Amino acid sequence: MLIFEISAKGRRNHLQSPRHAPEASDIPAHLLRKNAPLFPEVSELQVVRHYTQLSRKNFSIDTQFYPLGSCTMKYNPRGVHQLASLEGFLQHHPLTPASHSQGYLQSAYELQQILSHITGLSAVSLTPMAGAQGEFAGVAMIRAYHLARGDTARTEFLVPDAAHGTNPATAVMCGFRIKEIPTDKHGDVDLDALRAAVGPHTAGIMLTNPSTLGVFERRISDIAQIIHEVGGLLYYDGANLNAILGKCRPGDMGFDVMHINLHKTFATPHGGGGPGSGPVAANERLKPFLPTPIVGYDGKHYKWLTEKECPQSIGRLSAFMGNAGIILRANIYARFLGREGLCRVSEYATLNANYLMARLQQAGFTLAFPDRRASHEFIITFKKEAKTLGVTAKDIAKRLLDYGVHAPTTYFPLLVPECFLIEPTETESKEELDNFVNILIMVLKEAQDSPELIKQAPHNLPVRRLDDLKAAKELDLTWRDSQ
Amino acid sequence: MNTLPQELRYTTTHEWVRIENDTATIGITEHAQSLLGDLVYVDLPPVKKGLAVGDDAAVVESVKAAADVYSPVDGEVIEVNAALNDKPELINQDPYGAGWLFKVKLVGELPLSLLSAADYEAMLNEE
Amino acid sequence: MPFIPHTEDDVKAMLNTIGVNRIDDLFDEIPGHLRIRDLNALDSGLNEMTMSRDMKERAERDGGLACFLGAGAYEHHIPAAVWQIASRGEFLTAYTPYQAEASQGTLQLLYEYQTMMAHLMGLEVSNASLYDGASALAEAVLMAVRANTAAKEPRILIAGNLHPHYRQTIEALVRPQGIHLETLPYNDKTGCLEPQLPKIENGDMVAVVIAQPNFFGGIEEVDNITDWAHQHQALVIAVVNPIAMALLKEPGAWGQRGADIVCGEGQPLGVPLASGGPYFGFLCTKMDYVRQMPGRLIGRTIDQDGKTGFSLTLQAREQHIRRAKATSNICTNQGLAVTAATIYMSLLGASGLADVAKASHANSKVLCTALTALPGIRLRFNSPYFHEFVIECPCPADSLIQALLKKNILAGLDLSVLSPELNHCLLICVTETKTSDDIHTYANAVQHALQHILTAVED
Numbered sequence A: 001m002l003i004f005e006i007s008a009k010g011r012r013n014h015l016q017s018p019r020h021a022p023e024a025s026d027i028p029a030h031l032l033r034k035n036a037p038l039f040p041e042v043s044e045l046q047v048v049r050h051y052t053q054l055s056r057k058n059f060s061i062d063t064q065f066y067p068l069g070s071c072t073m074k075y076n077p078r079g080v081h082q083l084a085s086l087e088g089f090l091q092h093h094p095l096t097p098a099s100h101s102q103g104y105l106q107s108a109y110e111l112q113q114i115l116s117h118i119t120g121l122s123a124v125s126l127t128p129m130a131g132a133q134g135e136f137a138g139v140a141m142i143r144a145y146h147l148a149r150g151d152t153a154r155t156e157f158l159v160p161d162a163a164h165g166t167n168p169a170t171a172v173m174c175g176f177r178i179k180e181i182p183t184d185k186h187g188d189v190d191l192d193a194l195r196a197a198v199g200p201h202t203a204g205i206m207l208t209n210p211s212t213l214g215v216f217e218r219r220i221s222d223i224a225q226i227i228h229e230v231g232g233l234l235y236y237d238g239a240n241l242n243a244i245l246g247k248c249r250p251g252d253m254g255f256d257v258m259h260i261n262l263h264k265t266f267a268t269p270h271g272g273g274g275p276g277s278g279p280v281a282a283n284e285r286l287k288p289f290l291p292t293p294i295v296g297y298d299g300k301h302y303k304w305l306t307e308k309e310c311p312q313s314i315g316r317l318s319a320f321m322g323n324a325g326i327i328l329r330a331n332i333y334a335r336f337l338g339r340e341g342l343c344r345v346s347e348y349a350t351l352n353a354n355y356l357m358a359r360l361q362q363a364g365f366t367l368a369f370p371d372r373r374a375s376h377e378f379i380i381t382f383k384k385e386a387k388t389l390g391v392t393a394k395d396i397a398k399r400l401l402d403y404g405v406h407a408p409t410t411y412f413p414l415l416v417p418e419c420f421l422i423e424p425t426e427t428e429s430k431e432e433l434d435n436f437v438n439i440l441i442m443v444l445k446e447a448q449d450s451p452e453l454i455k456q457a458p459h460n461l462p463v464r465r466l467d468d469l470k471a472a473k474e475l476d477l478t479w480r481d482s483q
Numbered sequence B: 001m002n003t004l005p006q007e008l009r010y011t012t013t014h015e016w017v018r019i020e021n022d023t024a025t026i027g028i029t030e031h032a033q034s035l036l037g038d039l040v041y042v043d044l045p046p047v048k049k050g051l052a053v054g055d056d057a058a059v060v061e062s063v064k065a066a067a068d069v070y071s072p073v074d075g076e077v078i079e080v081n082a083a084l085n086d087k088p089e090l091i092n093q094d095p096y097g098a099g100w101l102f103k104v105k106l107v108g109e110l111p112l113s114l115l116s117a118a119d120y121e122a123m124l125n126e127e
Numbered sequence C: 001m002p003f004i005p006h007t008e009d010d011v012k013a014m015l016n017t018i019g020v021n022r023i024d025d026l027f028d029e030i031p032g033h034l035r036i037r038d039l040n041a042l043d044s045g046l047n048e049m050t051m052s053r054d055m056k057e058r059a060e061r062d063g064g065l066a067c068f069l070g071a072g073a074y075e076h077h078i079p080a081a082v083w084q085i086a087s088r089g090e091f092l093t094a095y096t097p098y099q100a101e102a103s104q105g106t107l108q109l110l111y112e113y114q115t116m117m118a119h120l121m122g123l124e125v126s127n128a129s130l131y132d133g134a135s136a137l138a139e140a141v142l143m144a145v146r147a148n149t150a151a152k153e154p155r156i157l158i159a160g161n162l163h164p165h166y167r168q169t170i171e172a173l174v175r176p177q178g179i180h181l182e183t184l185p186y187n188d189k190t191g192c193l194e195p196q197l198p199k200i201e202n203g204d205m206v207a208v209v210i211a212q213p214n215f216f217g218g219i220e221e222v223d224n225i226t227d228w229a230h231q232h233q234a235l236v237i238a239v240v241n242p243i244a245m246a247l248l249k250e251p252g253a254w255g256q257r258g259a260d261i262v263c264g265e266g267q268p269l270g271v272p273l274a275s276g277g278p279y280f281g282f283l284c285t286k287m288d289y290v291r292q293m294p295g296r297l298i299g300r301t302i303d304q305d306g307k308t309g310f311s312l313t314l315q316a317r318e319q320h321i322r323r324a325k326a327t328s329n330i331c332t333n334q335g336l337a338v339t340a341a342t343i344y345m346s347l348l349g350a351s352g353l354a355d356v357a358k359a360s361h362a363n364s365k366v367l368c369t370a371l372t373a374l375p376g377i378r379l380r381f382n383s384p385y386f387h388e389f390v391i392e393c394p395c396p397a398d399s400l401i402q403a404l405l406k407k408n409i410l411a412g413l414d415l416s417v418l419s420p421e422l423n424h425c426l427l428i429c430v431t432e433t434k435t436s437d438d439i440h441t442y443a444n445a446v447q448h449a450l451q452h453i454l455t456a457v458e459d
């Protein structure tokens, strides 16, 4: 039932909006709205019940194990959410003078410092609103750097074939042509191909390390050298930072600029698709190009640094200062954990991933990179099962839902056929991991004994498999009154 | 793979070309449509558009994928298969017939890179 | 250990299964020269109690001002149910609904959002959100460049009275693609776009960007500009305040054919000011352009048994499938803020939203009348306005702002940030949240401040 279908003409809530609002008689009639928009007319209870019931049709971290690779679905602490939602923070207008914004500015400044230390890079701007916008900022900074030196020949960006889709999409938004770099059979960048691809047109490369294949790129220092030698710069996609917190730093690996997904590593909730936050960190060379605003501190007061103080900045990426509420949450999370807790994040995330990987290998699942250590995530492939049983990674993913666990990431990276990218995160207990292994073993057995059961899954959810073809061909994107 | 029409020429990116005098008709192969799955949308080039070998000429889109169709020849677009706008599934049903994409008036020589049916089949068997 | 459930026994057993002795061994693929041993430059962790005191103290430092500042972020009443429901763990801690069967809650909610937003704007489709109003406008510009195949060059004509931060944001986001941004001037008396529109040739411009209301709060003659743009084969991109659209003519009804792309800041619909975010950008368009849209779209369909269900659709536009040729690089969007907005719109209904708009408008008229009755203060622009207006003061606007801050009033925006000529100008916003007492307190505070400032000057 849609909210529109429980609507009744003339029903309305009276406490939520002002009463007796006068007509706007001074605005010329031809500029006024003639027909009211088609909104539902429902009581407060109907709204509350409708959306509460809808919420119960969702899987979430709060209700299910959610080992979605590359997404770091760790527990989102309640205390963080509550403290970031204090009245004083919520009421605070973004253009309030700095004199009356010191609480927020201090929190943002501290986070800049923390991120700078963790990444080994010298300066941070918190304004990008998600990973992809952080990527945009970083690649645009690299572009600005080359142009500032009068180097207009650098028109190409290198992206490994295992990269997340946002990487090539971002480089194109920044005006570059893409060159794809292949991966070798151990999951590392193919260095010969890289050497052959670089040259005076190379603006830079975008890399994730550990890569999207769940392994650490061991020759990262060689890669950095190859790129820097031809005058290019290195961009680090920080989606997998959870794996290396306190163990190594992108700045030391030779990266010039990177983003951090606060909604992954710093435990801010994903909200059913967002918001996130993608702060960008840069070394001395790229620091002048960071997007504004940035928070400065003179030893006494915190203040905004804008175009005036940062004349070479690539500019502004949003109307105000990015997803401020997420920045507050990340600050609180980082200070809850402190230096010891932050190091433990990568340790236990890696422990959980390697444990799960070992258990699954022992249970007969096929690892994509069996001779490699897992980072905080790893890949298994159902290529064999797809061939012999006709059961695909998608089928198995859907069956997992029936057993009340969320499916891992499927079909990403595109490089590994029929794959699951599994990221358990550090906040899951051994019992939860063991339970997941048992479920997977059971599902694999079902796939062998009764493949049709799996191919028809899910069976126990609010809906069964959806007709995506119909959805795309007979587009129904809004409800109309006539229906 | 015994269905490969012998009279057509092919590309490594899974387009086919039918040459009749100075006109080339272009589509995607059975293999390509089966990889993509049910097609939901086709973006065809404007008539009169000039194309060089390798240019992006069209886009075919399924639920979970989208692929560029590259021009296998040099020339100018003279006709597009308007029936695909309403029925992109024609490509799935009849890739070498009713599912053709567009026609080009050829300019200059045919590129040497075009494959014969036998060569294309050999390539598919290697994959 | 904070948020880590492992016991010592667990760790031992797990290491044993893996076949290593210590957790540190699991990092053996990181080359030795890159390893660091600690993060000791950072502080130790705090517990909940200590952190609570610290954050409460910070929040108090930032709170407590009566807000008369708008300029792109607006204080409206947020009904209690909005965030109580939006903060349910099932909405708060879910990921993007890639597994449709396990995400019907989020998906259906987004379909309902798309419906309400499209109806509010008078257009056929809405996406499921972009980051914020300014970046949504940048996406709208990029979309227009893809959609308008009649244009000879990628030139965009932008209203000169657009929010300056929006203008800066589009500059940063579209400049790398070689798109030219030009300015449509506004009239110095009205603050609205010049009625005399420039001479351009057909196909010269990809699109014209119009803000309704404009940055000064003024209401534009949108019909004429829309028709003029369409006559020259340019698309019309409308940047609108969604609450104003409950009162003002919806963009789909502008001129003969309606605006082509509508975008803006969704924050006024139930999202708190919160230092600037998370908010959400909305983007609506005509069905003809749906394949050029950025961002996620939810479609209604059926499942294997013929039961209604919802799923992400037209994903071939998006980066995870189309990669370098995607319509945008956006992945994570602002889903939770959209959840709040959907609940907000449902609770208020069309009439409630119209009342919010009308009450805000009426309140701003009351304050404007009170202020312009004071000696030395005049209304800077003489056009009808929605809930923001500009006054010119006999002193720099900043001195007034500072004086009112002492009385815990956030007076408005000093427009000298925009241009030095406007340095005596203050942009003021009044919404439905202000009572007549609040309004009189403001007016009195201004009166006192002016007396003070002006005597100080005379001395």
Ligand SMILES: Cc1ncc(COP(=O)(O)O)c(C=O)c1O
Pocket: A070, A071, A130, A131, A132, A133, A164, A166, A167, A208, A212, A237, A239, A240, A261, A276, A277, A278, C330, C331, C332
């Ligand atoms: C490897 C990788 N890079 C980039 C991104 C993009 O980040 P965001 O979704 O925050 O834009 C993601 C997130 O899904 C990712 O997994």
